[in-house]
Amino acid sequence: MLKELIKIKGTRNGLVFYFNTRDADFEEIKNTLIEKFQSANGFFANARFIISPDNDLNSEEIKIIENICCEYGLVKSANRVVKLDRITDRVNTQTAVSADNKTEYFMAEKDAVLLTRNIRSGQKIYVKGNAVILGDVNPGAEIAATGSIIVMGTMRGVAHAGSYGDDTAYVMAFRLRPTQIWIADKVCRAPESQFTVDYPEVAKIVDNQIILEPYQSSKRRVVNL
Numbered sequence: 449m450l451k452e453l454i455k456i457k458g459t460r461n462g463l464v465f466y467f468n469t470r471d472a473d474f475e476e477i478k479n480t481l482i483e484k485f486q487s488a489n490g491f492f493a494n495a496r497f498i499i500s501p502d503n504d505l506n507s508e509e510i511k512i513i514e515n516i517c518c519e520y521g522l523v524k525s526a527n528r529v530v531k532l533d534r535i536t537d538r539v540n541t542q543t544a545v546s547a548d549n550k551t552e553y554f555m556a557e558k559d560a561v562l563l564t565r566n567i568r569s570g571q572k573i574y575v576k577g578n579a580v581i582l583g584d585v586n587p588g589a590e591i592a593a594t595g596s597i598i599v600m601g602t603m604r605g606v607a608h609a610g611s612y613g614d615d616t617a618y619v620m621a622f623r624l625r626p627t628q629i630w631i632a633d634k635v636c637r638a639p640e641s642q643f644t645v646d647y648p649e650v651a652k653i654v655d656n657q658i659i660l661e662p663y664q665s666s667k668r669r670v671v672n673l
Contacts, residue, residue, distance in 0.1 A: 453467065453476065453480045454466070454468070454481060454484060462497050462525040463498065464497075464500050465499050465500060465517075466500045466502060466503065467500075469504040474509050478513070478516065481516055488555075488576075489612075492522055494521060494522075496525040497525060551572040551573075551574070554573070554574070554575045554579075555575075556577025556578065559578055560579065560595070561579055561580065562580045563581050563583070565581075565582075566585075566586060567581065567583065567584070567605065568586055568589060569586050569589055569605075570588055571589050571590075572589070572591075573591040574592050574593075575592070575593040576593075577595050578593060578596050578598070579597045580598045583599075584599070584601040585599055585601070585603045586604055587627060589604075589606070590606040591607055591608070592611045593617070594611050594612045594617075596609050596610075597618075597619045599619075599621035599622065599624075600622060601622055602621065602625060603623070603624050604626065605627060606626065606628045606629075606630075607651075608630035608631075609632075610631050613632050615631065615632040617632065618631065618652035620648060620663060621648065623646075624648075624650075624651065624660065626651075629651050631652065631653050631658055634658050635658075636651075636657075648662070648663035649661065
């Protein structure tokens, strides 16, 4: 029902909200929006938002929607959107950009969010679902996901997999060189004398500690907590 009544598109200017006013009255749309925010558990906090003009909402109803968004921590964008077909949509993803332009929020509509770029120092990425990065995560960058994190490059920043408490999540990278890894509530830092390897590795929880092991291999190396 949520998908039918409310559609959210991620743009460079923030989240754009579209409402299906043809199949529901305003009260139902309003309640559905509140339910969506409540189920998100703060996922959209600090994200910029825009109410699309492609809705049959009057000025009073738009004001009510804006107030609800602000109550749940969103920030109204000064930008405007003209038409739905001019919005660039990310495949299988809902996105938001925070007011500081360095923090991005992604919600996977299916299993994973795919980002085809490097994550630069100072950037923070939060993903509801699994995160796949086709690029590097540089020192000073942070990426957190409720599921697992896969970096098809070098992971040098901070990674937090299973951020909602999933201890079966893992962090995998072609070159795993993190400054810090979190999995659920477990954390480890890169050892000072860390040696380098030239093969993909996976970090996961085994026997209540984070283990690093070669991808598809029985060899393991333990990082002390």
